[in-house]
Amino acid sequence: xxxxxxxxxxxxxxxxxxxxxxxxxxxxxxxxxxxxxxxxxxxxxxxxxxxxxxxxxxxxxxxxxxxxxxxxxxxxxxxxxxxxxxxxxxxxxxxxxxxxxxxxxxxxxxxxxxxxxxxxxxxxxxxxxxxxxxxxxxxxxxxxxxxxxxxxxxxxxxxxxxxxxxxxxxxxxxxxxxxxxxxxxxxxxxxxxxxxxxxxxxxxxxxxxxxxxxxxxxxxxxxxxxxxxxxxxxxxxxxxxxxxxxxxxxxxxxxxxxxxxxxxxxxxxxxxxxxxxxxxxxxxxx
Ligand code: FAD
Numbered sequence: 001x002x003x004x005x006x007x008x009x010x011x012x013x014x015x016x017x018x019x020x021x022x023x024x025x026x027x028x029x030x031x032x033x034x035x036x037x038x039x040x041x042x043x044x045x046x047x048x049x050x051x052x053x054x055x056x057x058x059x060x061x062x063x064x065x066x067x068x069x070x071x072x073x074x075x076x077x078x079x080x081x082x083x084x085x086x087x088x089x090x091x092x093x094x095x096x097x098x099x100x101x102x103x104x105x106x107x108x109x110x111x112x113x114x115x116x117x118x119x120x121x122x123x124x125x126x127x128x129x130x131x132x133x134x135x136x137x138x139x140x141x142x143x144x145x146x147x148x149x150x151x152x153x154x155x156x157x158x159x160x161x162x163x164x165x166x167x168x169x170x171x172x173x174x175x176x177x178x179x180x181x182x183x184x185x186x187x188x189x190x191x192x193x194x195x196x197x198x199x200x201x202x203x204x205x206x207x208x209x210x211x212x213x214x215x216x217x218x219x220x221x222x223x224x225x226x227x228x229x230x231x232x233x234x235x236x237x238x239x240x241x242x243x244x245x246x247x248x249x250x251x252x253x254x255x256x257x258x259x260x261x262x263x264x265x266x267x268x269x270x271x272x273x274x275x276x277x278x279x280x281x282x283x284x285x286x
Pocket of ligand 1: 024046047048049050051076077078103104105106107108109120121122123140141146147148149154155156158159161162171172173174
């Protein structure tokens with residue numbers, strides 16, 4: 001199933017998972033997948049380390065496992081630290097496993113790992129994947145601008161190159177202020193980008209996530225969000241419930257505003273995914 005077909009009929013609702021660390025066996029994630037599959041998302045995507053994480057084999061295995069359970073998988077594929085023949089090997093294996101959907105990415109540039117430079121940008125990878133078979137290809141986009149870009153205008157001009165190269169749909173970086181997404185969507189449309197854009201939603205449900213948000217995430221934190229997180233940061237149960245409620249509110253507003261899809265960063269937490277899925281089940285299925 002090519003994911004692009006789904007957008008024709010409905011608001012797409014999808015999940016993202018990440019493979020376990022290479023020091024853990026792959027099957028530690030299988031019970032999580034069973035619980036996520038029970039929620040019947042339209043697809044589940046699996047992240048893939050851009051370099052050095054050693055979990056790439058896991059990503060393919062996990063994608064196969066998702067497919068076996070009857071859910072459409074999407075494999076993330078970053079390119080900046082891989083040679084053309086490594087990308088060929090990943091695509092060949094994806095084909096053998098019947099994985100038809102790829103999220104084509106550049107990957108973050110790690111100062112400790114010099115880039116291979118067979119592919120400089122995600123658009124180069126998209127062009128290459130197009131030449132390798134009948135894959136459905138997604139790309140990443142950034143409502144608040146990619147950190148390497150000089151401006152959102154430049155970033156959107158670069159995003160158009162991904163679309164021209166053959167991206168079928170897009171998934172956004174996480175954001176906490178829907179207005180940033182609406183402004184981005186409008187600017188992208190003005191730039192002629194008219195493929196479906198799924199909104200990436202990250203429920204922030206524990207203190208570790210808050211700390212990471214504040215230090216590393218480029219997303220702006222609206223005062224409402226900061227107020228909630230500050231109030232509940234020392235009360236894990238309240239923080240979890242508040243984070244779920246915040247994500248649900250974002251989704252309700254996005255769906256009411258005609259979003260093409262919601263991509264939930266599950267953080268491999270089936271409890272949170274279930275609570276959110278149940279809260280939005282009435283509005284999301286159309
Ligand atoms: P690109 O589209 O190549 O853009 C990177 C930068 O280069 C941008 O600033 C852009 O404006 C600029 N640019 C693009 N094309 C050109 C051009 N032709 N000329 C000049 N400048 C250009 N990373 C992982 O390693 N593994 C994952 O599984 C993963 N999953 C992700 C899932 C989502 C939904 C998102 C949003 C991100 C994910 N990432 C993942 C992170 C991603 O790899 C990084 O954000 C990375 O820094 C950029 O990747 P990209 O594909 O958007 O790059």
